[in-house]
Amino acid sequence: MASLSSSTHCCSSSSAYSNSSSLWSNHHHYYISNLEFSAISPKNPGSKKISLQSKGRPSSNAILMQDGAIATTATTVENEAPTKKSKDGLLSASPPEEHKEPIGFHVNNDQSSVSITVVGASGDLARKKIFPALFALYYEDCLPENFSIFGYARSKMTDAELRNMVSKTLTCRIDKRENCGEKMEQFLKRCFYHSGQYDSKEDFVELDKKLKELEAGRVSNRLFYLSIPPNIFIDAVRCASVSASSANGWTRVIVEKPFGRDSESSAALTRSLKQYLQEDQIFRIDHYLGKELVENLSVLRFSNLIFEPLWSRQYIRNVQFIFSEDFGTEGRGGYFDNYGIIRDIMQNHLLQILALFAMETPVSLDAEDIRNEKVKVLRSMRTLSMDDVVIGQYKSHTKGGITYPAYTDDKTVPKDSLTPTFAGAALFIDNARWDGVPFLMKAGKALHDRRAEIRVQFRHVPGNLYNRNFGTDLDRATNELVIRVQPDEAIYLKINNKVPGLGMRLDRSNLNLLYKARYSKEIPDAYERLLLDAIEGERRLFIRSDELDAAWALFTPLLKELEDKRLIPEYYPYGSRGPVGAHYLAAKHNVKWGDLGVDE
């Protein structure tokens, strides 16, 4: 078993199952109902299949291992009321059986195919993230044997032009350069382009024809990635569902944020999507959930004895979620001005991490069990009030002879815009575990550095024998656990220790797991993990609609108040540490921001 869980095959890395040592431990009888070993391929009788079925759950996941490849079958649990059928709806009219995931389709199997259509292929996200992530998956042998990639957008392009555009964005893994050029060539040959309107069923019919040609009669599994502005999501979903959904395999749609602007618009978007798709076909992406250290959060908590007992109000004084970028909205001001930092970062990325951080132990690693626990956290949270929020906007600043622009210098931003580019907030979870613990968030653009991290500040040691040695600032002597999501991924714990020598001088040191020192393997981009999960039907890292509703319910009243009253943000210089108001907010809750300390 040890060799299986330490497999380096890429598909094993996509699976949280192998990361949970408890699955393979002496508790395995809780998780595994049966183990089956067999030779499965008639063509290759020597090939081995091992299948593990989780216990006691009709819809539970299974893991198949075949010739070094590992496949998971996904769970399809309908937590929500069945959706209305669309008038012409190929997707929504499908009976549940048609949504069942073909088992092990991504193990070499010439009976099935997977096509990935990037809708909005000419855009920024497609070029920067989606095509490179797909290539990385191909390079790591994570894509099925019969796969094809289609770019779809209105721009006129030939296949060759798309390939040329994509080729400029592809890079090789730093740690694995061999055959990279060859692999790129092979990958590009699997990329095609179809030009069409997002609201044209006819254009999607043409796409369907091209897809069918490549599928060559195999079971067709189709993934559509909506990498387009939100105002055209529904048109594209309607046309794709009516004209280009799979007739005999699965059809899934990855939806990019923003998922609305508030509770009402988000609910309306969900209702519209559900006219054409079932909930289990909708993969709402929050790419922060695909980041390595966010994925590691549950492993850290639930597979180390030392953390979970401390994970409550009894030992934790406050928790901080910090996001900062050292650049402004350059190039995306048009989008950003309609949303602002609270919607762009807090309501989704930081809140999702908070929910994972604070949730109770899920029944299993099954997607629905995890998402059920996250929803409970979100629903236990206090709606945000203006008293617990500060907002800021960056202004122009000159440093070293260089003038950095103000937010409103962006030509796509109205001159009188009050949209916050910085926000700080204090949130509370009114449940037994977290009663009274401030969960502080801050997020900002055009700050002095780029970072995303979680900081857990522990309580003071009661009756500490060494209090005298710490001076007056006892807060500085408390333990702090830092999970640095980026850059330089790391987990470190600040502890107190004695300076070696005859005296009794105390020091603060870090027990530091710095990923680049510990692992030579390059950390995959979040989009790689999420795309692979979507292809495999693993929903754990995607947002369910009830999670989304609960997230919007927390922020919507505040956002309305900010906008109705046209509250003026505190202006901070480009490249600074943000508005002073953030310090007052923290101080009000007896907190000091951990990223601003002397030994941060």
Ligand SMILES: NC(=O)C1=CN([C@@H]2O[C@H](COP(=O)(O)OP(=O)(O)OC[C@H]3O[C@@H](n4cnc5c(N)ncnc54)[C@H](OP(=O)(O)O)[C@@H]3O)[C@@H](O)[C@H]2O)C=CC1
């Ligand atoms: N870019 C990023 O870093 C991130 C983006 N996102 C989200 O991902 C999605 C895609 O983002 P991004 O690639 O930046 O978007 P783009 O603005 O680059 O749009 C993508 C493509 O959509 C088409 N398009 C753009 N505007 C319109 C319009 N008004 N009507 C019809 N078609 C239009 C264009 O293709 P054509 O003209 O060829 O049809 C364009 O190439 C968005 O929902 C965004 O919010 C989320 C996180 C980060």
Ligand SMILES: O=C1O[C@H](COP(=O)(O)O)[C@@H](O)[C@H](O)[C@H]1O
């Ligand atoms: O979703 C978004 O995320 C990016 C930051 O993502 P990262 O992975 O580079 O940290 C942010 O710049 C953008 O405004 C936002 O829409």
